[in-house]
Amino acid sequence: MPSDAVADYAARPGRHIVSLSGGKDSTALAIFLRDHIPQLEYVFCDTQKELPETYEYLDMLEAFLAKPIVRLNAARGFDHWLDMHAGMLPNQRVRWCTAHLKIQPFEAFVGDDPVWSYIGIRADEQRSGYISTKRTITPVYPFKEFGIDRAGVMTLLEQSGIGLPTYYEWRQRSGCTFCFFQRSIEWVGLLERHPDLFEESKRYEEQNGGNGFYWRQKERLSDLQDPKRIMEIKQHHEQRMKRERDNSANKTLIELQELALDAENDENGCNICHL
Numbered sequence: 001m002p003s004d005a006v007a008d009y010a011a012r013p014g015r016h017i018v019s020l021s022g023g024k025d026s027t028a029l030a031i032f033l034r035d036h037i038p039q040l041e042y043v044f045c046d047t048q049k050e051l052p053e054t055y056e057y058l059d060m061l062e063a064f065l066a067k068p069i070v071r072l073n074a075a076r077g078f079d080h081w082l083d084m085h086a087g088m089l090p091n092q093r094v095r096w097c098t099a100h101l102k103i104q105p106f107e108a109f110v111g112d113d114p115v116w117s118y119i120g121i122r123a124d125e126q127r128s129g130y131i132s133t134k135r136t137i138t139p140v141y142p143f144k145e146f147g148i149d150r151a152g153v154m155t156l157l158e159q160s161g162i163g164l165p166t167y168y169e170w171r172q173r174s175g176c177t178f179c180f181f182q183r184s185i186e187w188v189g190l191l192e193r194h195p196d197l198f199e200e201s202k203r204y205e206e207q208n209g210g211n212g213f214y215w216r217q218k219e220r221l222s223d224l225q226d227p228k229r230i231m232e233i234k235q236h237h238e239q240r241m242k243r244e245r246d247n248s249a250n251k252t253l254i255e256l257q258e259l260a261l262d263a264e265n266d267e268n269g270c271n272i273c274h275l
């Protein structure tokens with residue numbers, strides 16, 4: 001671990017902030033930086049529609065960090081902004097959710113202070129994450145700087161005892177229960193693990209979706225929950241898992257799961273919510 005070089009971060013004047021998403025990479029980043037930047041602040045922009053597993057994971061991380069994770073949006077979660085948008089649900093093209101629930105609360109939290117914003121993009125990823133338009137916010141990519149890839153992230157999580165969020169058993173990305181970036185099998189996972197949250201997602205779709213709007217774009221949630229459709233989705237997922245297993249002998253189950261999910265839809269998801 002290049003501890004001296006990481007400690008150099010702390011000497012930079014300004015605030016130092018890790019914005020947590022409830023995902024594995026931003027969590028591993030907080031763990032990586034914790035002992036090197038004493039003034040480090042942790043923040044979580046809560047949409048108020050996160051998975052119960054995410055809240056549990058953040059509580060566990062908070063205990064490990066021995067410092068509070070500041071939770072933003074206490075008074076203005078997803079439902080508030082849905083009202084402000086006259087009930088129009090967000091989608092991949094019109095992502096008001098990210099702007100109102102992630103970017104703006106973070107920018108309001110830091111104000112005009114000079115900020116080093118640490119971002120958990122790994123060395124093995126091509127994306128750059130969200131870069132604020134505020135000139136006072138400077139993005140920092142420690143995992144890229146120090147060559148920490150997926151395996152390095154897993155080591156950090158294991159050695160800290162924090163591990164992966166439990167939703168990883170059925171879903172790869174953090175974020176809202178009904179996030180429109182979910183893959184078919186993840187929706188099935190939501191239905192089976194959290195039927196109440198699946199019903200809530202369905203209610204949003206039925207009451208606010210309007211003509212032809214579905215979270216999944218190509219099908220209604222009420223169609224997806226048909227037992228025949230569930231069987232079909234599971235079979236396709238198993239086939240993708242098998243293909244990945246055949247192609248890559250030494251992968252763990254979690255890695256195979258990730259590859260199979262990416263094979264269904266390899267979009268990177270949201271650069272802010274899914275870290």
Ligand code: SF4
Pocket residue numbers: 047090095097098101174175176178179180181270273
């Ligand atoms: S997780 Fe998905 S639905 Fe929630 S704020 Fe992010 S992009 Fe929007």
